[in-house]
Amino acid sequence: MNGPPPSPPASFPAFDVSKSEQSDALTIVGLTVTYRTRGREREVLQDVSFRIKRGESYGLVGESGCGKSTVAMATLRYLPRNGRVKAGRISIAGKEVHSLDAVALREMRANAISMVYQDPSRALNPSLTVARQVSEAFEASGATYDEALTRTAEMLRKVRIAEPERVMDSYPHQLSGGMQQRVVIAMALASQPALLILDEPTTGLDATVEAEVLDLVAQLREEFGTAVLFISHNLAVIGRMCERVGVLYAGKLVEEGATQDVFARPRHPYTVGLLRCLPTSDRSKDTDRLDTIAGSLPQPGSVTQGCIYAERCRLADDRCRREAPPPYRVKSQYGDQMSRCHYHERAMELPRVTALHASDDASDDAPSDVPDNARSAHDHSPVLRAENVSKTFHVPGATLRAVDDVSLELAKGETLGLVGESGSGKTTLAKLLLGLISPDAGSVIELDGARLPPRVTNRNDDQVKSLQIVFQNPDSALNRAHSVKRLIGRALSRLSSLHGPARDERLASLTQAVRLPDRYLTSRTRQLSGGLKQRVAIARAFAGDPRIVVCDEPTSALDVSVQAAILNLLADLQRDRGVSYVFISHDLHVVRYLSDRIAVLYVGRLLEIGPADAVFNGPHHPYTEALLSSVPTLDGHAGEPDETRDNSRTQRIRLSGELPSAASPPSGCVFHTRCPRKLGAICEQQDPPFTDAGDGHRIRCHIPVDELRVLQRRD
CATH class of the missing domain: 3.40.50.300 (P-loop containing nucleotide triphosphate hydrolases)
Structure with missing residues (x-):
């Protein structure tokens, strides 16, 4: 995060931070973000609002291109040059991010917020030892060089790295993917941040290493009281790690609530579709075809009327294409549940895709040109x-x-x-x-x-x-x-x-x-x-x-x-x-x-x-x-x-x-x-x-x- 921070947007509204926002690790209200491409501004996030309490873990899910990482970049105030916050507000531990000057923003990034990226090898400098990279994180928080080295060894032990002194002398390429990810987490937690953002941190990891990393995050979150924004397309990981979950679709938050409520009884057809896509322990290719979601994400800013999910939804009717659904809120077993669907009470009735029309981003199933004598199950030879x-x-x-x-x-x-x-x-x-x-x-x-x-x-x-x-x-x-x-x-x-x-x-x-x-x-x-x-x-x-x-x-x-x-x-x-x-x-x-x-x-x-x-x-x-x-x-x-x-x-x-x-x-x-x-x-x-x-x-x-x-x- 080098270089001068971007200037706050001129249209950014002034507001008074409420007591509830001061007690939250992260508050996002009405966030709208645009990217300027080919001379035109396109909205990639539209009126997104959610909050994460101190010590809480919040999951953000959705397909690639839905805007999950843009939420993280806007929170860090690190959008690319062609991106800007058009409307809304973001506050971390009661401080409004876009009102901070360069010095205050640098201090917040060093002490109040940390991020762990998907690929640890790209987050680590291949020419520096682990000791040098982790100790820099402590030095940024005010520690002396000797203090930073001592605390580096302690933090590496906390992230379950055996023989930390040996690892400190190693370069990133000498470590496994799981070890690299634990080093990155150690760097992120060096400042004991109020908010930790995890952007697909376990995608490339084995089941055992993934479980160790998730256990580690849960343990350190409990120890430091750190709030977590967990971005992932792995719904099972979100189910394990997060108390609440938000579902993003084409830049809009279409469903939100307690994870157990959303995953047990989803109230938006998109959430239902995502959950039905998952292979589970009792399904196999021979007995059960996986559900898919027809169509593809709309281009940012292309849907100007009605529900943004209408073109892919098998419950959609004329009302859906004409009227944008408001955020309907209902009481569920573990708290309030929000859904932007006119027919949220019928979301679970979403018709399943059958083998006759099971396609996602293409046309209907095409007949194969393979002769009948080639269509046979394996004959064990x-x-x-x-x-x-x-x-x-x-x-x-x-x-x-x-x-x-x-x-x-x-x-x-x-x-x-x-x-x-x-x-x-x-x-x-x-x-x-x-x-x-x-x-x-x-x-x-x-x-x-x-x-x-x-x-x-x-x-x-x-x-x-x-x-x-x-x-x-x-x-x-x-x-x-x-x-x-x-x-x-x-x-x-x-x-x-x-x-x-x-x-x-x-x-x-x-x-x-x-x-x-x-x-x-x-x-x-x-x-x-x-x-x-x-x-x-x-x-x-x-x-x-x-x-x-x-x-x-x-x-x-x-x-x-x-x-x-x-x-x-x-x-x-x-x-x-x-x-x-x-x-x-x-x-x-x-x-x-x-x-x-x-x-x-x-x-x-x-x-x-x-x-x-x-x-x-x-x-x-x-x-x-x-x-x-x-x-x-x-x-x-x-x-x-x-x-x-x-x-x-x-x-x-x-x-x-x-x-x-x-x-x-x-x-x-x-x-x-x-x-x-x-x-x-x-x-x-x-x-x-x-x-x-x-x-x-x-x-x-x-x-x-x-x-x-x-x-x-x-x-």
């Missing part, structure tokens, strides 16, 4: 087999065993989910299957029973086309300079059998299959939303009729509405084309929804593999048990009446210590250094064999399966 696959990296001073003796099979039309913490070897294993890196000697990878050359450069055209990948971030995989038509067309050009009209026909069928409207074919990827970019990436991967597609975190950066549409699309393409997936994700709800079988990796070792229901329902390996216990959930069926909700909760299992290094993995059972169910010396000395839990479910643990079943039922 292995299309891909990996046996005793290992990968060792040799780096200066160390030998890293990233994948260690992994064997698995993938059937035709099947999805195998790969789960485990960052550094467990998931992506390395995927690259080995694709031939992007070579495995160690003795590793065997077969396609349809024929051995694959280790490197993709030595595979023939049919083998290359048979295995494709969809990356987590389509921006890094798609050339921004090319049109959508050229990106997909280049993939089709590798098919020697397709020329001229045949290729155009195939291009059209692909875009229909991924529900990408023709109007986007001439667009550059920079002009597309995240969901549309991922559709382009999927169409390109399917251009050569692949047998197997590796999906590496394909939905982690997407909103829940776009995620639901992509998951439905992957399920449809699998059903229509008989393709198999290797699906990598940190989100275990997503993995369970899409996967037929699950493989659990830890420090390169396969600890458990089996049918998805068996792995999730137990008995499971103690590591799997810890992963599952770390996942935040919206209990039962979000968006359904209370009587259908299952309020059971799994006790959170906290794993001690960090993931061991692949350069020096533990002896015996690789998990014994963190295992809460460790038996003793046998775990330290002997590598456990796989034991059969039935129906192809295998667990690598010294504890007998029946005993694991009893222990896990008891807990």
